[in-house]
Amino acid sequence: MATQLRTGLNPARVRELVPIELLREVPDVLPPVLAPVAVDAHAVRRRFGERAVLDGVDLQVRAGEFVAILGRSGTGKSTLLRILGGLDREFSGDVDVPDARSFVFQEPRLLPWKRVIDNVRLGLPRSTGRGAAAAALDEVGLDEHHRAWPKTLSGGEAQRAALARALVREPDLLLLDEPFGALDALTRIRMHVLLQELCRRHRPAVLLVTHDVDEAILLADRIVVLDAGRITLDVVVALDAPRLRGDHAFGALRSRLLAALGIDEVAEGNRA
């Protein structure tokens, strides 16, 4: 069984050479030579006992590209993300990912016994860590809460802190596992805006696991649909900003994605 997770690619270098704006305009099929690849996963398989949760997944993500992974529950979205993040090593296949990776989970997972700023600077060099952490917290709008205990934060604030903790490491790959799943609808909209701003500024490659189709269309450059352990759909989101849920093109893409997820909107609508 060929199991390897290779790291060390430096997309930041490539990013300097290839303007990201160019990459945004590329068509569905990109000539591989042009692409500065941040994530290169080939024939990834993962079994839990008898069940093959991932059954031969191929996925390339370019530097600075925002890819959303959609799928019903149990289709291996999170497993794929955990493999790419190096949290799950019991897979087969070849995976190349950058060294600098950050993970944000559905729960903030802040250490409750460390103040917010100490959570953010955990693992950073002592000399530069504090300043960088403070700047990151300011950037996500938590300038008032540097010294707060995590348990005193609201759900949205805690998730902002988790985002700051992920971004302060200047990751080349940002892995988001349903990061807004536990937030209320209004907070989620705010977080979408914040995430878009942060991604524009830091330009990491982003992999977002979600089961919210609208969220995927709003945020992603490209959406892949995972079903029964395989990628069944891979589309570039060719919508101009601002992306509005009411737009015709938005609705058309939503229908297409929902169909890929096994939901017939018309039938569901009639039933309701």
Place this chain on the structure above:
Amino acid sequence: MPRLPQQSTAATFRVPPWTRRLIGPAWLLGLWIVLSRTGVISEKMLAPPGKVWSAFTDLVSTGELQHHLWVSLHRVATGLAIGITIGVVLAVLAGLFRIGEDIIDGPMQILRSLPVLALVPLMIFWLGIGEEPKIALVSLGVTFPIYINTFAAIRSVDAGLVESTTTFGLRRPALVRHVVLPGSLPGFFTGLRFAFAVSWLVLVVAEQVNATSGIGYLMMTAREFQRTDIMLVGLLVYGALGFLSDLLVRLLERSALQWRRSFAPV
């Protein structure tokens, strides 16, 4: 339409919280006085509060009480220090290393079901009747609650926190320092409170067998002279010590675990 009453803050008379703590002891004392005065309790069986107070002042003026108190405190402090150290070291070894668990946890689980006080004869046989058996008994009694609670706490540290911390490139020693040990601190404190309670319990018994000093010794000699007033002084001293040591643990806990949001009773 009826209007709901609001909670009034201005009109009600607020007593300071510490005075409310005294309500319980105060009415017990009152009951004791009344029952002694009316003769329901004979003076021979239980000395009235006044006699207990005078016995207390006598013992203090001769310096006898201070001497015995110091001896008892010294025994408990030494026993606690040794027991806590052993308990924590064993719990960390068993908690962090699989091999440590295999070697340590089994024997500890068997030994902890043994009543410590049943070891008194053996301790006296091994260590004589000096300070050693008393300190050894306290240490033993303390080791188990500390070990059990700390070990369980280390093992129940949230795996999600450990995982997310590893994604930030922390190696195992840093992980232990920043995640595992702070995460198991609440469990350690639970053990510490048990340990303090156990330490006094063990000391009482240890000091009443073959001792020549200590609060327990003071009470045993009082029994020979049927001095219930002195026995009660000893009891009250034990009670006060237990109360103060619990207060100490709670203060330590509050400063060490200030990150916890706790329930505030009305």
